[in-house]
Amino acid sequence: MASIIINKASAEDTDCIQKLGIQTFTETFAEDNTEEAMEKYLRESFNTEKVRSELNNPDSHFYIAWEEDNPVGYLKVNCSKAQTELQDETSLEIERIYVKKSHHGQKVGQLLYDQALKTAQHLNKSYLWLGVWEENLRALNFYRKNGFVEFDKHTFRLGDEEQTDLMMKKILD
Template sequence: MTPIHWRRADMRDAAALSALGGATFLTSFAHDHPGGALLDHIERAHGLAYYQAALGDPAQTALIGETPLGAPVGYALITPPALPVATDARDIELKRIYLLHGWQGGGYGDALMALVLEEARRRGASRLLLAVYPQNGRARRFYARHGFAEIGEMTFMVGDVPFRDLIYARTL
């Protein structure tokens, strides 16, 4: 198994995060999302400008995983909560957690989640929130295995197409 080196991303990683974001979102949702809406979403929510803004915001943290040769293969983005549920000042959101398809399984996701939980605790969070697509059974099982439970739902826009997402939380 090839090791992944995990580290905190910085502004130099914006292009890598944009490429990973677009690739993983497309791979994860191309099977049941309309192509035009999917591409619009990727351009808006995974473009270079999005990640440059996230990396320049001290309230957000991106973690990036690379192969020994420096190829990016996964990442997580932790942000202040922006989900339609009651929150308090000590809540934090796991906005994104993705691995390229060939790197899923083998414990890489567990390692990344451990780093996310460590970062959330370091920031003084009492609860970690996230949104997940209900049809993504693999992700839902992963989150359940890591102590998350459903607390609500929301509409998630992909381009101009609405999708239903579930909101999960885990006490830290």
């Protein structure tokens, strides 16, 4: 495996983020959800206008993991009003760590998580938090390994379906 480089994304990366988001979300969740629910979610969450708007939001930060010229994953973190729920000024939300299935087990997710940690420290945040689907055992194990603990639950809508996300957080030193 070639070395992985993490770069901050900008509005010029809209197409890259959009394609990575669709591919990685589909690879991770398609087999556990209906085609209709997936199509609706992908259409609403990864359309060009929405992705560009998120990239232009000063309270959201995107980072792309590159293996040479190949984007293999990305990170989206939110602070302040860009956070999907808590909107606590002392926290940073990890909204997405998405890695192509071809690169699972190759530490790309860990590198993206490390970038989230650096971003939180740079922004002087007290803790990181996130929501993860209760049935996504791979992600749950990853976050637990990195020191996250469950503190609540919330409903995640995928299409017209409601799923339960576990809310997890990690207090920073």
